[in-house]
Amino acid sequence: GQSLEQPSEVTAVEGAIVQMNCTYQTSGFYGLSWYQQHDGGAPTFLSYNALDGLEETGRFSSFLSRSDSYGYLLLQELQMKDSASYFCAVSGNTPLVFGKGTRLSVIA
Amino acid sequence: GAGVSQSPSNKVTEKGKDVELRCDPISGHTALYWYRQSLGQGLEFLIYFQGNSAPDKSGLPSDRFSAERTGGSVSTLTIQRTQQEDSAVYLCASSLNTGVGEKLFFGSGTQLSVL
Numbered sequence: 001g002q003s004l005e006q007p008s009e010v011t012a013v014e015g016a017i018v019q020m021n022c023t024y025q026t027s028g029f030y031g032l033s034w035y036q037q038h039d040g041g042a043p044t045f046l047s048y049n050a051l052d053g054l055e056e057t058g059r060f061s062s063f064l065s066r067s068d069s070y071g072y073l074l075l076q077e078l079q080m081k082d083s084a085s086y087f088c089a090v091s092g093n094t095p096l097v098f099g100k101g102t103r104l105s106v107i108a
Numbered sequence: 109g110a111g112v113s114q115s116p117s118n119k120v121t122e123k124g125k126d127v128e129l130r131c132d133p134i135s136g137h138t139a140l141y142w143y144r145q146s147l148g149q150g151l152e153f154l155i156y157f158q159g160n161s162a163p164d165k166s167g168l169p170s171d172r173f174s175a176e177r178t179g180g181s182v183s184t185l186t187i188q189r190t191q192q193e194d195s196a197v198y199l200c201a202s203s204l205n206t207g208v209g210e211k212l213f214f215g216s217g218t219q220l221s222v223l
């Protein structure tokens with residue numbers, strides 16, 4: 001089977017940096033994706049890592065360690081609009097399997 | 109269309125009734141997925157289509173759930189004899205194909221409430 005673990009909530013201050021972790025157990029692992037979902041909205045794609053290391057896209061970076069079955073999403077220069085839920089998802093032998101998400105609250 | 113369209117956006121039904129949820133994917137996207145999201149929870153995979161065929165139905169919770177896709181486009185998810193535990197947001201997503209790491213585009217979902 002496949003399972004993913006994410007902290008349920010995190011709070012950070014506007015302008016700061018926050019890291020949201022994801023650990024997974026899966027068979028046939030191909031890569032780790034991250035999606036953002038605002039309250040009442042649709043999940044939107046943020047990043048995908050197939051290889052070990054850090055991928056950067058603007059204020060967002062995503063990291064993967066295949067040997068540790070671990071990844072994280074890093075948000076820099078936090079803004080109030082970054083308050084949302086963030087889901088990691090694994091690509092394997094089945095369609096994308098999602099974690100339960102981390103709810104990020106950005107405070108002034 | 110410009111994005112994935114789902115209808116209705118909200119559906120309230122009585123326990124025991126049947127409901128149909130519709131998904132109109134992005135034009136040209138061959139892969140279509142249905143997920144279910146309960147309040148404050150992650151996304152639970154239900155079924156996916158490659159073209160009109162459904163290679164993976166493993167996520168359907170029971171035989172009350174069924175889905176079809178016609179013409180490689182619109183998909184309908186049907187829930188028969190609805191139960192209160194079926195209440196959730198049903199999300200549809202599409203992608204160009206089912207390649208690894210494929211980017212999924214989600215609709216805004218149908219909020220189903222079973223009374």
